[in-house]
Amino acid sequence: MSVPAVTTTAHINEAVYIDPRAGNDKFYRTFTFGSVWVSQYGRNGTLGTFTKIVEAASPEAAAKAAAAKFAGKVKKGYEPVRSGAVETSAVITADNLTVLDKLAEGLPMGDAVGIVTEPVAAVEVDAPRLNLTALAVEALTSGALGVSPAVADDTIPLLPVRPMLASVQPAETVADAMDSDDWYAQFKYDGDRVVIEVDNGEIRVLNRQGQAKVRNVGPAHLNPFSALHSGRWVFDGEVVGRTLVLFDLIVATDGVHTWTRETTTFPDRHHALTILTEVLGIAAVDKAPEGSSVVLAPIAVTAQTKVAMLESAVAEQREGIILRHRGGTYESGRRSTMLVKHKLIKDVDVVVTALHPVKDSAELAVHDAEGNLVQVGTASTIGKGAVEVGQVWVVTFLYVTNPEHPRMVQPRLIRQRYDKAPVECLLGQFADAGTNKTV
Numbered sequence: 452m453s454v455p456a457v458t459t460t461a462h463i464n465e466a467v468y469i470d471p472r473a474g475n476d477k478f479y480r481t482f483t484f485g486s487v488w489v490s491q492y493g494r495n496g497t498l499g500t501f502t503k504i505v506e507a508a509s510p511e512a513a514a515k516a517a518a519a520k521f522a523g524k525v526k527k528g529y530e531p532v533r534s535g536a537v538e539t540s541a542v543i544t545a546d547n548l549t550v551l552d553k554l555a556e557g558l559p560m561g562d563a564v565g566i567v568t569e570p571v572a573a574v575e576v577d578a579p580r581l582n583l584t585a586l587a588v589e590a591l592t593s594g595a596l597g598v599s600p601a602v603a604d605d606t607i608p609l610l611p612v613r614p615m616l617a618s619v620q621p622a623e624t625v626a627d628a629m630d631s632d633d634w635y636a637q638f639k640y641d642g643d644r645v646v647i648e649v650d651n652g653e654i655r656v657l658n659r660q661g662q663a664k665v666r667n668v669g670p671a672h673l674n675p676f677s678a679l680h681s682g683r684w685v686f687d688g689e690v691v692g693r694t695l696v697l698f699d700l701i702v703a704t705d706g707v708h709t710w711t712r713e714t715t716t717f718p719d720r721h722h723a724l725t726i727l728t729e730v731l732g733i734a735a736v737d738k739a740p741e742g743s744s745v746v747l748a749p750i751a752v753t754a755q756t757k758v759a760m761l762e763s764a765v766a767e768q769r770e771g772i773i774l775r776h777r778g779g780t781y782e783s784g785r786r787s788t789m790l791v792k793h794k795l796i797k798d799v800d801v802v803v804t805a806l807h808p809v810k811d812s813a814e815l816a817v818h819d820a821e822g823n824l825v826q827v828g829t830a831s832t833i834g835k836g837a838v839e840v841g842q843v844w845v846v847t848f849l850y851v852t853n854p855e856h857p858r859m860v861q862p863r864l865i866r867q868r869y870d871k872a873p874v875e876c877l878l879g880q881f882a883d884a885g886t887n888k889t890v
Contacts, residue, residue, distance in 0.1 A: 528660030611661035642691035850886035
């Protein structure tokens with residue numbers, strides 16, 4: 452009597468992230484089969500890399516974990532392209548995961564839930580301002596700026612603008628930039644990054660993925676831009692608390708002439724931004740009335756003013772500063788070496804109180820005045836060797852929002868301390884570790 456073949460059903464979700472300007476052509480897949488799930492990532496056209504197999508408590512738990520990972524990628528800008536269930540008679544183990552890659556090839560493209568094809572919607576402004584477009588054009592024309600004929604990509608781009616991201620460079624690079632006239636400095640803000648696009652009077656707010664931004668942006672932030680009734684104007688900024696801080700201008704065109712586009716270098720983009728904000732009645736931070744909804748970020752050009760800005764960032768407990776190269780163009784969606792972040796890193800000594808093998812992370816704590824352990828964050832243990840409960844580690848982080856009830860932002864395990872007892876890791880280390888979230 453023949454024995455029926457045993458089959459395994461694999462549930463697959465696939466998303467892609469394609470942006471020719473930034474050189475991105477990537478895919479991400481999740482696979483669940485039984486109580487197991489695994490993900491795969493890489494460049495389109497390659498086999499990619501599989502993560503380790505995760506054994507969940509049940510098929511439902513595996514599906515939930517995989518869905519959460521997939522949703523995280525979609526939130527970051529990946530677009531779902533196909534999904535489905537495929538059966539195989541092969542036994543799937545950690546040694547033959549390429550079977551899954553072959554299964555994914557059998558899924559039809561476009562068979563995915565939640566594929567977004569609708570364009571980003573324009574935001575309604577209650578009472579648009581009087582038209583200041585002609586005044587803006589006049590000011591830009593007389594502002595000693597270069598000007599060129601508008602081209603199709605200025606007015607009807609093939610891809611949405613996404614914020615250019617700052618890179619982390621060696622300390623020597625930062626020190627040289629602080630001394631060089633080729634680098635400008637701005638404060639690094641702790642808020643929500645946004646792109647404000649005004650297209651023939653229609654205002655769109657985009658997030659880091661070029662998608663519609665729907666939270667933390669209100670009519671008061673957008674009202675100044677409603678005075679631009681024609682042309683295309685694209686601003687880069689960050690919403691900090693209740694204030695929109697502008698620090699770059701990506702595109703400025705009236706449809707006939709263009710003053711700035713992505714290939715324009717930063718000094719000209721910033722000069723045009725200064726002209727436009729003055730026309731629109733947007734004041735610089737140091738001159739803006741208290742409670743202003745939109746302001747222009749300050750900038751430091753000379754070595755002396757950059758040092759003063761850095762000292763101010765330290766004194767005001769800011770996250771750090773951003774350095775921009777004067778020859779840098781706007782690299783939409785890319786982490787650019789022409790845009791460098793200098794974070795003000797802090798460190799504390801903490802106790803490892805728990806380990807999470809699945810997430811490869813450790814719970815970290817310190818002692819309060821009564822000797823009780825207070826949880827202060829979670830950090831990855833990948834590449835850190837044998838991390839054990841009860842050990843004391845040095846952890847670096849950016850800041851905590853409340854020093855009395857601290858939770859570290861971007862904590863990172865640095866090294867184990869053998870010369871310090873767990874009871875010596877105290878809450879008082881966070882007294883000066885707060886952050887200033889105001890403009």
